[in-house]
Amino acid sequence: MQLDATDRRLIDRYQKGMPITSRPFLAMGEELGIPEEAVIGRLEALQAQQAISRVGPVFEHSRAGASLLAAVAAPKEDIDQVADRINHFPGINHNYAREHEFNLWFVMTAPDEKTLETRLDELEKTLALPFLRLPMVEAYHIDLAFNIDWEALP
Amino acid sequence: MSTSASTSESTALGSLDRELIVATQQGLPLVSNPWEEVGERIGISGDEALARFQRLQANGVLRRVAAVPNHYRLGYHYNGMTVWDVDDEQVRELGQATGELPFVSHCYRRPRHRPLWPYNLFAMVHGTSRDEVETKAERIHELLGDACRGHQILYSSAILKKTGLRLQRKR
Structure with a gap:
């Protein structure tokens, strides 16, 4: 993916937060020295190329409801079917296959802890496979932004 | 943070x-x-x-409004969830130090489930190759030192679902 210096600056600077004001793209343009329409045009293009997944809010999940990371060891031959059943269950917000005996890792969310427990119990019963339940005990770095090393990218 | x-x-x-x-x-x-x-x-x-x-x-409900990068599309094709068995007495201090490494995108303490799961510290590391992820994991290992009794890197082999969607409209 070919991104010019301005695109990179846009991502580097605003992955960590943009102004929450009535004209955010105008304020960003002033900081970068480009017009508001150029900021909007570049963000549209970055979104169309999927260099950015969205321009929008990043919520603190623990404050907006309950969530829990769980892992399951699906038999290799059934992994697609198990993954599919997990994905269609209410409240699943992501699901990664990982190279491990515990090969499916997903996050279940719910409006509150009680609903979360109920959903997890139900899903566990439906799959007939035990889960590792791995609630967050403490977060040491809750900011998902990390510095992109542009030179190292292919 | x-x-x-x-x-x-x-x-x-x-x-x-x-x-x-x-x-x-x-x-x-x-x-x-x-x-x-x-x-x-x-x-x-x-x-x-x-x-x-x-x-x-x-x-504190909203962390930020941001241009959220798609790391995979940018070339970070290797996502390693590194998991560590760290001495309980030291895990808080060492977890904070791990979280501050510039290449760690998130770092959490989670409960162990022995004997199946001895790991209590999770740190997510991204790289353009497995070698890069392993070099970064090695830096975490050095930082944890003797407080670490074991670790693994779980690479993601497929993203089966990923969404920023969390809340459903109440009916």
Whole structure:
């Protein structure tokens, strides 16, 4: 993916937060020295190329409801079917296959802890496979932004 | 960022804030004043939508509004969840130091489930190759030193579902 210096600056600077004001793209343009329409045009293009997944809010999940990371060891031959059943269950917000005996890792969310427990119990019963339940005990770095090393990218 | 509260400490959200989250969690409209359009979607003014967003940020419900990079598309094809068995007495201090490494995108303490799962510290590391992820994991290992009794790197082999969507509209 070919991104010019301005695109990179846009991502580097605003992955960590943009102004929450009535004209955010105008304020960003002033900081970068480009017009508001150029900021909007570049963000549209970055979104169309999927260099950015969205321009929008990043919520603190623990404050907006309950969530829990769980892992399951699906038999290799059934992994697609198990993954599919997990994905269609209410409240699943992501699901990664990982190279491990515990090969499916997903996050279940719910409006509150009680609903979360109920959903997890139900899903566990439906799959007939035990889960590792791995609630967050403490977060040491809750900011998902990390510095992109542009030179190292292919 | 420093230690945050556990997941059980959730804030009850008002229904309008909830609607606002639902209306924006897939992204803001890329227009001069996005709040006008967002407000219109849920039947409030643009000014009120903006004021509510500012309040959500002050409350800590909203971390930030951002251009969220798609690391995979940018070339970070290897996502390693590194997991560590760290001495309980030292895990807080070492977890914070691990979280501060510039290449760690998130770092959490989670419960062990012995004997199946001895690991209590999770740190997510991204790289353009496995070698890069392993070099970074080695730096974490050095930092943890003798407090670490074992570790693994779990590479993701497929993203089966990923969404910023969390809240569903209440029926």
